[in-house]
Amino acid sequence: MCIDPKIRTLFMALLLVSGICGVRTVGAGEDAPSLARRGELIQLLERECGSCHGATLAGGMGPSLLPEILSERDTEGIINVILDGRPGTAMPPWRPFLSEGEARWLATRLQAKDPE
Amino acid sequence: MIPHPRGAIWLLLLLLTTCAAPRGTGDLGLVIERSRGSVLIIEHSSDSVLHRIAGLGDLSHASVVYSRDGLYGYVFGRDGGLSKVDLLRGKLDKRIKQAGNSIGGAISQDGRLIAVSNYEPGGVRIFRASDLSSVVDLPAIDATGRPSRVVGLVDAPGQRFVFSLMDADEIWVVDASAPQEPTVTKFTGVGRQPYDALITPDGRHYVAGLFGEDGLVHLDLWNLDLGTKRILSGYGRGKRKLPVYKMPHLEGWAIAGEQAFLPAVGAHELLVVDTRTWQETGRVALLGQPVFAMAEPGGRHIWVNFAFPDNDRIQVVDSQSQQVVQDLAPGKGVLHMEFTPRGEKVWVSLRDEDRVEILRTSDFSRIGSLRAAQPSGIFFTVRSALIGL
Numbered sequence: 001m002c003i004d005p006k007i008r009t010l011f012m013a014l015l016l017v018s019g020i021c022g023v024r025t026v027g028a029g030e031d032a033p034s035l036a037r038r039g040e041l042i043q044l045l046e047r048e049c050g051s052c053h054g055a056t057l058a059g060g061m062g063p064s065l066l067p068e069i070l071s072e073r074d075t076e077g078i079i080n081v082i083l084d085g086r087p088g089t090a091m092p093p094w095r096p097f098l099s100e101g102e103a104r105w106l107a108t109r110l111q112a113k114d115p116e
Numbered sequence: 117m118i119p120h121p122r123g124a125i126w127l128l129l130l131l132l133t134t135c136a137a138p139r140g141t142g143d144l145g146l147v148i149e150r151s152r153g154s155v156l157i158i159e160h161s162s163d164s165v166l167h168r169i170a171g172l173g174d175l176s177h178a179s180v181v182y183s184r185d186g187l188y189g190y191v192f193g194r195d196g197g198l199s200k201v202d203l204l205r206g207k208l209d210k211r212i213k214q215a216g217n218s219i220g221g222a223i224s225q226d227g228r229l230i231a232v233s234n235y236e237p238g239g240v241r242i243f244r245a246s247d248l249s250s251v252v253d254l255p256a257i258d259a260t261g262r263p264s265r266v267v268g269l270v271d272a273p274g275q276r277f278v279f280s281l282m283d284a285d286e287i288w289v290v291d292a293s294a295p296q297e298p299t300v301t302k303f304t305g306v307g308r309q310p311y312d313a314l315i316t317p318d319g320r321h322y323v324a325g326l327f328g329e330d331g332l333v334h335l336d337l338w339n340l341d342l343g344t345k346r347i348l349s350g351y352g353r354g355k356r357k358l359p360v361y362k363m364p365h366l367e368g369w370a371i372a373g374e375q376a377f378l379p380a381v382g383a384h385e386l387l388v389v390d391t392r393t394w395q396e397t398g399r400v401a402l403l404g405q406p407v408f409a410m411a412e413p414g415g416r417h418i419w420v421n422f423a424f425p426d427n428d429r430i431q432v433v434d435s436q437s438q439q440v441v442q443d444l445a446p447g448k449g450v451l452h453m454e455f456t457p458r459g460e461k462v463w464v465s466l467r468d469e470d471r472v473e474i475l476r477t478s479d480f481s482r483i484g485s486l487r488a489a490q491p492s493g494i495f496f497t498v499r500s501a502l503i504g505l
Contacts, residue, residue: 048424055176092359
């Protein structure tokens with residue numbers, strides 16, 4: 001495919017500027033996960049979180065994580081539970097495997113009524 | 117009367133196909149395909165897939181028990197579905213949705229009743245094995261009127277079912293000899309938060325793991341009047357509990373001779389217990405949090421798989437030396453292991469690689485592999501003859 005060099009330059013410049021100025025897409029944090037990593041996170045949610053919260057996250061040994069339950073909650077609180085677990089319960093800390101940006105992305109996704 | 121020649125050929129063909137050699141069910145089994153809501157009917161004499169049966173709902177954490185003739189597999193789905201699968205005809209015989217969120221099931225000593233344990237609504241429901249019609253409901257309501265999730269449901273001799281109330285710290289023994297009017301014996305304050313249980317292969321000892329405290333609780337089903345007793349309490353004492361990324365399972369019991377090998381919770385160890393005294397006799401250090409500890413038939417080796425992030429590994433423990441004798445890395449997402457009846461082979465499900473690996477137990481070598489969509493549990497019909505499985 002052939003792109004007009006002028007348009008390409010403009011596009012590159014825009015990319016550069018957005019990078020420097022930290023232009024964000026809605027819902028993404030400082031270290032928002034890449035597209036490939038998002039795929040891994042969705043798998044983690046379904047497989048590993050699903051082993052306690054149910055594969056559809058509707059609840060199992062752990063409570064339901066569906067938007068009906070979580071959408072009105074404080075996002076920071078959800079991020080904290082994900083990263084540090086709930087001591088004294090079966091909810092383990094995921095900090096060794098998730099960055100704060102990734103936990104934020106997961107929390108936002110869990111709260112969204114209609115993710116993607 | 118002489119039939120038309122073409123008709124005769126058809127008749128002959130029909131006879132030939134219907135007279136195919138009869139086959140038994142002793143080498144059959146089911147592999148759960150969790151992402152597709154389907155099961156594979158397999159045979160383990162030459163390791164092949166015979167049929168795929170779809171439409172069984174949410175099968176994450178699904179488990180299976182078998183009719184005593186090994187013809188039917190009863191599949192307990194996570195979404196409360198109960199499906200009866202005909203292994204020889206390769207079809208779904210009957211399916212019901214019996215609750216909202218279920219965790220496992222058991223078949224009675226006489227093979228006539230199927231019991232299902234549920235989280236939502238918490239309790240046990242009993243069905244006729246023949247047509248899955250309802251027999252009786254046992255809501256798990258504790259002494260104070262609170263509902264509880266039910267875990268660790270097993271069958272026991274004397275046409276009994278035994279299970280634990282996770283949120284109420286109780287163990288119930290149900291005698292279903294008169295199925296419509298079962299008698300229930302309840303044990304309260306057994307220990308904090310039972311999460312799963314096992315029954316020994318002789319059907320005598322029921323042992324539930326506790327999440328809310330270190331240790332397990334033991335009930336002697338030959339001597340119910342002795343009540344429940346904590347065992348191995350404080351096995352983690354003095355040590356920081358490690359986080360648990362997947363709850364261990366006890367139902368795949370590992371009893372070798374007089375010893376039981378049980379996964380510790382929050383410690384990278386197997387606990388070794390003498391089954392005559394239920395005292396701890398040793399520990400085996402492992403590379404991660406164990407999930408299943410399963411004894412090979414005969415009990416010489418115990419095969420252990422692990423919680424995230426070590427779920428690509430298996431360790432094999434020698435029951436005599438209580439040492440790890442083999443480290444295996446079969447692939448990603450090791451969820452379950454099932455032995456052939458006499459233990460020469462083991463099937464290993466690799467959820468994240470969409471296949472089942474087949475290993476030779478004598479030298480741990482790889483014999484073959486079969487494709488399956490996110491395989492989780494593997495259940496062979498040999499279970500039909502074993503108490504508690």
